[in-house]
Amino acid sequence: MSTATVAHEHHAEHPSGIWRWITTTNHKDIGTLYLVFSLIMFFIGGAFAMLIRAELFEPGMQLMDPLFFNEMTTLHGLIMIFGAIMPAFVGLANWMIPMMVGAPDMALPRMNNWSFWILPFAMLLLLSTMFMPGGGPAGGWTMYPPLMLQTGVAFPFVIFAVHMLGISSVMGAINVIATILNLRAPGMSLMKMPLFVWSWLITAYLLIAVMPVLAGAVTMMLTDKYFGTSFFNAAGGGDPVLYQHVFWFFGHPEVYIMILPAFGIISEIIPTFARKPLFGYSSMVYAISSIAFLSFIVWAHHMFTVGMPLTAQLFFMFTTMLIAVPTGVKVFNWVATMWRGSLSFETPMLFAIAFVILFTIGGFSGVMLALVPADYQYHQTYFVVAHFHYVLVTGAAFAIMGAVYYWLPKWTGHMYNETLAKWHFWLTAISANVLYFPMHFLGLAGMPRRIPDYPVQFTDLNMLASIGGFAFGLAQLLFVFVIFQCVRGGKKAEARAWEGAHGLEWTLPSPPPYHSFTEPPAAQLIWAHPYRDD
Amino acid sequence: MLAVEPDAATRRIVIVPNRSLSVMGLWGFYFSIVMVTLAPAMWFTLQGFWPVLAYAVVELLLLGLCLYQCWRHGRYAEVITVTGERVIVDKGEGRRTQHQEFSRYWAQLVVKVPATRLHPRQLFIRSHGRECEIGRCLTEADREKFERRFAQLIGPGGMADPM
DSSP states (O other): OEEEEEEEOGGGTSOOTHHHHHHOOOHHHHHHHHHHHHHHHHHHHHHHHHHHHHHTTSSSOOSSOHHHHHHHHHHHHHIIIIIIIHHHHHHHHHHHHHHHHTOSSOSOHHHHHHHHHHHHHHHHHHHHGGGSTTOSOOSTTTTOTTTGGGOOTTHHHHHHHHHHHHHHHHHHHHHHHHHHHHOOOTTOOGGGSOHHHHHHHHHHHHHHHHHHHHHHHHHHHHHHHHSOOOSSOGGGTOOHHHHHHHHHHHHHHHHHHTTHHHHHHHHHHHHHHHTSOOTTHHHHHHHHHHHHHHGGGOGGGGGGGGTOOHHHHHHHHHHHHHTHHHHHHHHHHHHHHHTTOOOOOOHHHHHHHHHHHHHHHHHHHHHHHHSHHHHHHHTTBHHHHHHHHHHIIIIIIHHHHHHHHHHHHHHHSBOOOHHHHHHHHHHHHHHHHHHHHHHHHHHHTTOBSSOSOOOGGGHHHHHHHHHHHHHHHHHHHHHHHHHHHHHHOOSBOOSSOSTTOOSGGGGSOSSOOSSSOSSOOOHHHHHTOTTOOO | OEEEEEOSSOEEEEEOOOOOOOHHHHHHHHHHHHHHHHHHHHHHHHTTOHHHHHHHHHHHHHHHHHHHHHHHHHTEEEEEEEOSSEEEEEEEESEEEEEEEEETTTOEEEEEEESSTTSOOEEEEEETTEEEEEOTTOOHHHHHHHHHHHHHHHSTTGGGSOO
């Protein structure tokens, strides 16, 4: 018997060039594809937002007709939610979850490939509707009938695109669940998992639970239009308000689907740069679970003004306000983690701190909107726009940017340019507040949302918001430059790129090998998991 | 994961992938997600919105199928039996689907090193132009450990060596 070592040419088996990216089943490749795709969509959706802000720069109709304005608001929402934020989180999950749980790859790699490649076609289909007779969808991202039914030829294509996006999300969620449950390293029990993994497990659970509701809602609208059913058609005995109930039963958990992974990211970043274990790991897990549970019983707070019974209004008001409790637990734990820590303020930490402060502002305005009498005043105004942009931009998007800076050295093997990154942070943070904060006052003063023109008394704050919007957009070009520069080269990153970083992903070299875990995850490392403070 | 079963006449190495989910855990999880998904779907169906239920059922079947696939792959095992004359490799998921025998004297353990560090090394047992990949589900360190143990086992006097 003998042992021989021979060089083996892998390139013969693994395609290179564009074919590699089309056929890849590797979690890192697919993670990269998701992240690049979401960045492109962020810019397309952002370009639509620029058009909206350009039109709203001053009163009167300047650049576009009202229908096109409504198309822009609708597509901006759909693209940012389904094209930018969600794929970015799925990309981060793809890259990080296998490395964090000590798995060689995702549990279902082929399905992982399909779930990504559905996305670009779905988005192309959605964008192509703008060029169809009658224009693209203009009924808002919520697609309420009967307004949405006025869409021209594009209507069935929009519904099909939404179905494709939903299928992609569901497949991604199934993969995440299978990976986390089945491929954890020996010794990594559920309560020893990193918070990012926990947050994604709960997010995937939510996705599975609510996606059929969206699919059903849009299908019923389709059959109402083309097959003579009357689910939401009052003339046939249906009720359009019931669409709102069905939609928001999906829609509110969807909001949490877009923020829970952000909680996980922040719970990774803050302990690293505070050089302390996360305060209250268990309570963080229970808080995320509580928020997920509550997300199923708050949906009607989006529709207080449709004429619900008083008891229903009270129920949804109280359940909505209840969400502030687990959210408060999380904010308290993040602050407590920083308390007396050896803080340093690298760019990921700056984004994390900005997240904690600005997301809390979004949370406060959410509590204001939860109050039924106050909501009667705020409903359908710019106050709502300010609220959800504080949650989704300074919340979700800031967490994604922080995550990119945090894990970029791991992904690329190079440190990014810290000075430029800090410039990106400050420009982004300042411009986001210039953009969104005035919207609170516009809403309180009564400016309705989704209008291309407005009374002159709203001019100054709209101008300010538009200037903030353009600055925000420009700042993101710097983000792309920093990423590009880091991918191309830079100071070599250590395996543990950040001094205070813990977790299995930091035991791998930077960049990690194509197939993770050239070293087995050591049980001691898991048992001495830094996320536990007990 | 490696397990060696010592025996006077034969030596057997069992290689199985790491799986963190038990069958009970899998059923528990699936049951909970079925409940959470079907409860609102049933409620919507009672309100007349039956398409929600149809989508929920399709989605849950897909989830069930995927979890079943994971569980099935989790039963993958490579059993390498070394007797006085033969090296026998059995592979399968739950039941044996592949069986190969090599002469112990001529058997050669081949380590294929990838051209780039993007890929893991591969182990093959080779003899007389036939080869069989083993240790596909091992980590690199376990693979090295296996390499040493296997060489020791099938080398001269290997059967007498303590594992």
